[in-house]
Each structure stands twice: as C-alpha cells, then as structure tokens.
Amino acid sequence: xxxxxxxxxxxxxxxxxxxxxxxxxxxxxxxxxxxxxxxxxxxxxxxxxxxxxxxxxxxxxxxxxxxxxxxxxxxxxxxxxxxxxxxxxxxxxxxxxxxxxxxxxxxxxxxxxxxxxxxxxxxxxxxxxxxxxxxxxxxxxxxxxxxxxxxxxxxxxxxxxxxxxxxxxxxxxxxxxxxxxxxxxxxxxxxxxxxxxxxxxxxxxxxxxxxxxxxxxxxxxxxxxxxxxxxxxxxxxxxxxxxxxxxxxxxxxxxxxxxxxxxxxxxxxxxxxxxxxxxxxxxxxxxxxxxxxxxxxxxxxxxxxxxxxxxxxxxxxxxxxxxxxxxxxxxxxxxxxxxxxxxxxxxxxxxxxxxxxxxxxxxxxxxxxxxxxxxxxxxxxxxxxxxxxxxxxxxxxxxxxxxxxxxxxxxxxxxxxxxxxxxxxxxxxxxxxxxxxxxxxxxxxxxxxxxxxxxxxxxxxxxxxxxxxxxxxxxxxxxxxxxxxxxxxxxxxxxxxxxxxxxxxxxxxxxxxxxxxxxxxxxxxxxxxxxxxxx
Numbered sequence: 001x002x003x004x005x006x007x008x009x010x011x012x013x014x015x016x017x018x019x020x021x022x023x024x025x026x027x028x029x030x031x032x033x034x035x036x037x038x039x040x041x042x043x044x045x046x047x048x049x050x051x052x053x054x055x056x057x058x059x060x061x062x063x064x065x066x067x068x069x070x071x072x073x074x075x076x077x078x079x080x081x082x083x084x085x086x087x088x089x090x091x092x093x094x095x096x097x098x099x100x101x102x103x104x105x106x107x108x109x110x111x112x113x114x115x116x117x118x119x120x121x122x123x124x125x126x127x128x129x130x131x132x133x134x135x136x137x138x139x140x141x142x143x144x145x146x147x148x149x150x151x152x153x154x155x156x157x158x159x160x161x162x163x164x165x166x167x168x169x170x171x172x173x174x175x176x177x178x179x180x181x182x183x184x185x186x187x188x189x190x191x192x193x194x195x196x197x198x199x200x201x202x203x204x205x206x207x208x209x210x211x212x213x214x215x216x217x218x219x220x221x222x223x224x225x226x227x228x229x230x231x232x233x234x235x236x237x238x239x240x241x242x243x244x245x246x247x248x249x250x251x252x253x254x255x256x257x258x259x260x261x262x263x264x265x266x267x268x269x270x271x272x273x274x275x276x277x278x279x280x281x282x283x284x285x286x287x288x289x290x291x292x293x294x295x296x297x298x299x300x301x302x303x304x305x306x307x308x309x310x311x312x313x314x315x316x317x318x319x320x321x322x323x324x325x326x327x328x329x330x331x332x333x334x335x336x337x338x339x340x341x342x343x344x345x346x347x348x349x350x351x352x353x354x355x356x357x358x359x360x361x362x363x364x365x366x367x368x369x370x371x372x373x374x375x376x377x378x379x380x381x382x383x384x385x386x387x388x389x390x391x392x393x394x395x396x397x398x399x400x401x402x403x404x405x406x407x408x409x410x411x412x413x414x415x416x417x418x419x420x421x422x423x424x425x426x427x428x429x430x431x432x433x434x435x436x437x438x439x440x441x442x443x444x445x446x447x448x449x450x451x452x453x454x455x456x457x458x459x460x461x462x463x464x465x466x467x468x469x470x471x472x473x474x475x476x477x478x479x480x481x482x483x484x485x486x487x488x489x490x491x492x493x494x495x496x497x498x499x500x501x502x503x504x505x506x507x508x509x510x511x512x513x514x515x516x517x518x519x520x521x522x523x524x525x526x527x528x529x530x531x532x533x534x535x
Contacts (some may be wrong), residue, residue, distance in 0.1 A: 016334060029247040030183075031256055031266035032273070037186040039270075039346070041277055042193055042332045043129055045327050046308040047405060049282060051238045052274030053291055053298050060235045061291040061299075062214065065282050066223045067232070071239035072275045074455075075246070077448030078416045079267040081423035082250050084441045088426075088521060092355025094250050094347075100516045102422035105360070106500065108516070111422075112355050113496035114415035117245075118347040121404050121492065122413075123164065123386035126341045126391045128401060131160030133334035135310070142328035157394045161387050167341045168383030169351065172374055185339035189485030192332040193277060195325065196308070197284035201316050205285045212290035212297060217284055229458075237409045242278060243342065244412045246270040251347035288315060309331060345386075349378040359510040361503060368515030397415045399477045399483060405468055407489035410463065413456040414493060425519045460486060 005147060052064050060067055082094070091097040095115060100108025130152045139147020149155045195247040204213045226232050249256075249266040256262050286298065289311055293299040296310045312329045316322035354374040358367035365378045395402050423445035424431075464486030468476040479487040509515055 004197065011220060015258065020480045028257075028262050028266060031252070031262055032269050033186050034088060034182055034252060034346070035246040035249035035266050035270035036273055036346065037189075037339045038248035039243060039274055040245070040336045041055065041242075041274065041281075042189050042308070042336035043126065043340060044284075044336075045193075045278065045281055046306050046333055047125070047129070048238050048242050049285060050298050051308050051405075053236050053286075058221075059291070059299065060231050060269045062217070062220050063223055063226060063285055064235070064286060064291075065220045066278055067239045068242075068278050068282060068502065069221060069273070070223065071236050071243060072231070072271065074416070074448045074451040075243045075271050076268070077444045078420050078452070079271050079519060080440050081420045081445035081448060082247060082267050083265070084445070085419070085423050086250055091314070091354055092251050092350035093358070094351070095111045095415045095422070096351055096355055096360070097358070097516060098426065102426040104518055105511045105513055105516070107418070108354070109360055109500050109511075110476075110493070110496050111418045111497070112351050112360070113417050114418075114493060115351045115409050116348055117496065118343045118408055118411035118415070119382070120325050120489055121388050121488070122387055122408055123331065123341065123344055124390040125404055125431050126337045126344065127160030127164050127386070128394075129160075130163040130337040130341060131158070133157035133162075133330055133337065134159045136330045137327065144169050150290035153394060153398055157390065158254065159392060161380065163338055163341055164383055164386055164390070167338065168345055168379060171345045171383075172369070172376070172379045173226050173372055183466055185335045189332050189336050189339070190277065192329055193281050194310070196329060196332075197281045200284040200288035200311075203315065208289065212292050213288050214290050216287050220286070232457050233455070234462065237406070237455060237462075240412055241405060243271065243274055244408065245344070246274065248344070248347040248417075251350045262274055283313065321370075337348050340515060345376045345382050349375045352378040352381070355447040358515045360507055361517075362506075397477075398452055399469075400488075403477055403484035403488055406459075406463055406485035407487075407492065410456055410459050410486075410489035411492065412457065413452040417449045417452030417456065417509060420445040420447075420452070424449070426519065429520050433443075458509060460490060463488075463489060 005507060049064065053059055053061060083099045085096075089097060089101065096108050096112030099111040102108075135150035136147050139145070139150070147483070153166065198211075201216075204215060220381075223232055225486045245265055249270060259293055267491075286308060288300050289296045291298050293301070293365040296307075296314050298307055299312070302310070308329065312326045313322075316329070352361065352365045355361045356363055356378070365375070365381065367376045367378075369376050370372065393404065424442055427437065427441040433440050464483045466476050466478050466481060466483055468483040469485050476485045504511055
C-alpha cells in the first residue's frame with residue numbers, strides 16, 4: 001500500500017503528547033528570528049507610530065518613546081510567564097493549554113480562540129500592506145504606472161491574496177524552510193531600519209533636516225505632564241500592538257531544540273531586541289519629521305497610516321543612491337509584512353493543532369503531513385479563512401483596516417493577560433519556596449496580567465465610543481452605532497463563546513476536564529487534580 005498523504009495524531013496517542021511535529025528543527029537563533037519577524041517591526045512602526053503620537057484626545061507628541069517604554073513593561077513581564085510555563089509544559093497550544101490546566105476547559109478554549117481570531121484579523125492588514133508595497137517596490141524601478149496601482153484597493157487585495165497563498169504554502173512545506181526564509185527577510189528588514197534611522201539622525205544633526213525637525217532630548221523618555229486617560233492610555237494601547245507577535249516562537253516549541261530552555265530565552269531576547277529597534281527608529285523619525293501636521297510631520301492625518309512612505313523621499317534625498325535606498329526601504333515594508341504573514345500562519349496553525357489534538361475542536365485539524373511534519377488542515381485552513389476575511393473587509397470598507405488594528409489591542413491584552421494569571425495560579429503551590437520562583441512565576445506574571453487587564457477594560461470602553469475612529473471625510477466609523485474598533489474586538493471574542501457552545505457536545509471529554517485536567521505545580525511535578533493537593 002502506498003504511503004498515506006495525511007496522518008492523524010491525537011495528543012498522548014504515543015504516551016508523550018507527541019503531535020507529529022518535527023523535533024529539534026530550529027534552535028535559539030531561529031526561534032528569536034521567528035519571534036521578532038512575527039511582530040513585523042517595519043510594518044508595525046509604519047502603521048502605528050502616527051497613532052501612538054496622536055491617538056488620544058491629548059496627543060503624546062515627542063513623548064512617544066516613553067509610551068514605547070511603558071508598553072514594553074507588560075510585554076516583558078508576560079514574556080517571563082511564557083518562559084516559566086513553557087519550561088514545565090512545552091505544548092504548541094501555549095495559552096490554550098496553560099489556561100486550561102490552570103482554570104479549566106472553557107477559559108482555556110477562549111484563550112486559544114483569542115489567538116486564532118487575532119491572527120486572522122491581522123492577516124487582512126498584513127496582506128493588504130504586502131499587496132500595496134509590491135506595487136510600490138516594482139514601481140520604484142521607473143514604472144510610475146505600476147506604483148500607482150498601490151492606491152487601487154482591489155489591485156492590492158488581489159496581490160495580497162497571492163501573498164497569503166504563497167506564505168501558506170511555505171508554512172505547509174515545513175518549519176525549517178520557514179525559518180531559513182525568515183533569516184533573510186528579518187535581516188534585510190532590521191538593516192534597512194537602522195540605515196533609515198541613522199540617515200535621519202545625521203541629517204538633523206548636520207542641519208539638513210526639515211524646517212520642523214527637532215533635536216533629540218532625553219525628556220522624550222518621560223511621560224511627566226501627560227494625562228493618563230486622555231493621552232497615556234490610548235498611546236499605550238496603540239504601542240502594545242507593535243510588540244505583539246514574539247509569542248510565535250513559543251508556539252513552535254515542539255519543533256525546537258531543548259524547548260524547555262530555548263523558547264523562554266527567545267521570548268525574552270526578542271522583546272529586548274524589539275525595544276532597542278523601536279526606540280532608535282521612533283527617536284529618529286520624531287527628530288526628523290517632527291510631531292506637527294505640516295509636510296511629513298507625524299501628526300499630519302495624511303501620513304498617520306504609513307509614516308515611512310511619506311518620509312523616505314525626504315530622508316534619503318533625490319540622489320541616485322537616495323533613490324536606491326527609497327526602493328530598498330519600500331522593499332523593507334514589503335518583506336516585513338510578508339514575513340509576518342508567514343509567522344502569523346505558523347502559531348495559528350499550531351494553536352488549532354493543539355486544540356484538535358486535545359479534542360477541543362474537530363479532529364481534522366490535527367492531521368499531519370507524514371513527510372513535511374506540518375499540520376495540514378490547520379495550516380491550509382488558516383490561509384483559506386484569512387483570504388475570506390480579507391475579501392470581506394475589502395468589500396465592506398477600507399476604513400475598517402484602522403479599526404482592525406485597534407481591535408487587536410483588546411485581543412492581545414486578553415490572551416497575554418490570561419497567560420500571566422495562568423502562570424501565577426498554576427505555580428501557586430510553590431511560589432514561596434524561593435525568591436526566584438516568587439518573582440518570575442508570581443510577581444512578574446501577576447503585574448503583567450493586571451496591567452493588561454486595565455488596558456483591556458479601558459480599551460473596551462473607549463474603542464466602543466461612536467467618535468473614537470473617523471474616516472478620511474471626518475465621519476465616525478461605527479457598526480450598529482458602536483465604535484467599529486470596540487465592536488470588532490469585543491464581538492470577535494464573543495464569537496468564540498458561540499463556537500464553543502456549538503462544539504460543546506462533541507467535545508464533551510475536553511470540556512469535562514478529562515483530556516487536560518486542572519493541575520497545580522507541586523515539588524517539580526504537575527498534579528492533575530488541584531483538589532487532591534495537600535500542603
């Protein structure tokens with residue numbers, strides 16, 4: 001008989017929770033690259049920096065670097081929670097598995113759903129940017145007619161769909177080819193970001209900036225004098241989005257060398273690398289462009305959705321070298337979006353694989369390719385659903401893209417915060433056995449979870465206000481009279497409860513706690529029933 005094209009592996013079918021993923025495929029460097037590339041640094045800065053500066057009723061202006069520092073704090077604290085939980089239970093389901101073990105099946109299922117729906121939503125933004133910048137990049141070679149197609153929403157959508165299809169195929173072919181491609185894409189992206197930042201700072205320092213350029217001041221790192229509700233909170237909500245994605249490395253934990261140690265270190269290293277990159281580029285951008293609404297100023301509403309495309313010509317100049325750098329910088333945004341498209345498919349496919357292997361969703365999503373050792377239906381399904389959602393958003397209104405970016409802040413705060421609380425509760429029996437355990441398994445995850453809980457509550461209220469988001473004509477962007485950003489974020493999460501209810505009967509074993517029992521960590525081993533734990 002010929003080898004079957006697809007095999008199904010259930011969790012614990014081999015007695016060790018093996019789902020059929022390729023073991024030891026990537027190391028620490030590959031994990032850091034996957035984590036960093038998933039955040040799409042160039043795209044995230046281009047799409048979010050303007051909103052960080054002017055997002056609230058009272059703009060933060062030059063204090064945007066302070067907002068990046070404040071947003072980094074909960075990210076670092078939650079990265080510690082991921083590190084600690086992964087050291088005990090390196091499951092590719094991450095938040096889904098850990099929250100189930102800590103709080104029960106329904107909470108864990110919603111944590112997994114939040115990951116999936118957030119990734120599907122961001123795919124629409126990433127694919128649209130990839131499609132748009134494909135035309136901008138090609139047009140940079142003396143083809144202005146091609147570059148103009150970047151402003152055509154349907155042309156960008158069609159090319160964006162092709163990018164989703166290509167990256168889905170690469171993910172389907174195996175984790176190793178995915179990681180190798182990321183080495184090139186991320187390396188190119190970080191290099192050009194540093195060239196851009198360095199050039200902008202040199203031009204300002206030598207008096208060759210814009211009339212409204214601002215020399216750097218250390219006070220930019222301080223939020224002093226800013227109102228929390230009117231300025232700081234909205235800016236942090238926008239800033240959280242640009243850090244999101246480092247957990248992709250943890251989702252490939254079952255394919256990593258020494259997963260109990262490697263992934264935790266990768267999560268910490270990637271968040272620190274992102275902080276350094278974001279601070280340097282944001283300082284250079286603010287210094288060169290200023291925070292006014294004239295020219296390439298970052299408060300100019302024509303630039304807020306993509307600050308780099310407005311600035312690149314002014315930063316690099318009109319020389320032959322400057323033109324080459326402009327084309328390469330456009331390619332940076334393209335590679336950033338396309339790389340993140342790929343690294344968004346990876347964690348989503350593995351989350352749904354884990355959920356299916358643990359009988360929380362239909363078993364078809366646990367099917368594996370016997371040669372590539374990748375989840376088949378989970379990978380292809382992620383690509384297909386992303387394409388459908390992308391088309392729906394394009395057909396409704398381009399104004400929804402900004403609403404989608406904002407709504408992601410709510411979903412990120414939800415499942416990152418849930419992971420922090422799960423860490424504290426899972427390790428509660430051993431928190432006070434050493435100072436290190438108290439700090440890294442208790443204090444840090446708890447503080448991170450509480451911070452994100454506040455962010456979620458504030459964002460859910462503010463984003464739902466009818467006048468939170470306006471379109472190019474100054475009209476409120478709403479759905480049923482509710483702010484579109486809040487509506488998409490809250491309804492996106494609530495859909496999870498609907499799907500959970502529909503599958504509850506078929507997944508009875510999972511929802512009864514028979515597949516992943518509630519556990520506590522005691523004396524180096526997970527205890528399956530917390531009620532039987534004795535002090």
